[in-house]
Amino acid sequence: MKCETCFRECELRDGQVGWCKGRMNVNGKIVDRNYGKISSAALDPIEKKPLHDFHPGSMILSVGSYGCNLACPFCQNHEIAQEDLDARCETITPEExxxxxxxxxxxxxxxxxxxxxxxxxxxxxxxxxxxxxxxKGLKVAVVTNGSASLKALDEVLPYVDAFNIDLKGFMQEYYQYLSGDLETVKRFIERAASKADVEITTLVVPHKNDSDEEIENLAKFIASIDPNIPLHLTRYFPRWKEKEAPTSIESLKHLKEIAKKYLRRVYLGNV
Structure with a gap:
């Protein structure tokens, strides 16, 4: 059976788990293996998502499970995103x-x-x-790498008020370094922005995705959808497998000025 949740389209035998660790073939049907499996939960400021322009000053109940369909070497949540925690999570129903x-x-x-x-x-x-x-009148937000299929996105769009989407760079070569696909993310952003509030986050990694040209092209793409979409240029720090020194504040400020030529709302993060 082919899983159609993301660009990988894993071909799974009965009982086989997908690349992301969250999808599985059960009796000839691809199911959500980590449905309701919660590894992390906190009441966070909305700005921590980061969602800067969506109900600023409020709090939001934030929950996470396990698994991911990318393998970013600098993943700050690699303990849950890159591990199979199926037996170590608490299970909760949507109602609960x-x-x-x-x-x-x-x-x-x-x-x-x-x-x-x-x-x-x-x-x-x-x-x-x-x-x-x-x-119940609650808001729903999704913080995502945007590497899911439009079919999966359309299933949740009627119920999501806001997305923060990682646009990790604007070169396919860089996405290959992360085991991802740039075109999938671009399509995801375009569709999500047509129905919900969207903010974009780009983690700026020195010598990887921090060239003037790449950030300029990234900002142009976002502006082609809507120049009012907020862009968060976020400072990188060494995590997991990535040992590069942290992004300099000067570099972030410089790239912010480039992005501001095309976008009205550019914010710096982790500074």
């Missing part, structure tokens, strides 16, 4: 998660954010939870 989100409303919570690992590998859980969350 929405109930918890409602309980936290008095503490400033506006809804639920699916984040930390790659949540689109569990799009069924986002869809099912999102339906119930909307009925």
């Amino acid at each position: 998660l929405v109930e918890k989100a409602v309980e936290l409303v008095p503490y400033g919570n506006i809804g639920i954010a699916f984040t930390y690992n790659e949540p689109m590998m569990s799009w069924e859980f986002i869809r099912d939870t999102g339906k119930l969350a909307k009925e």
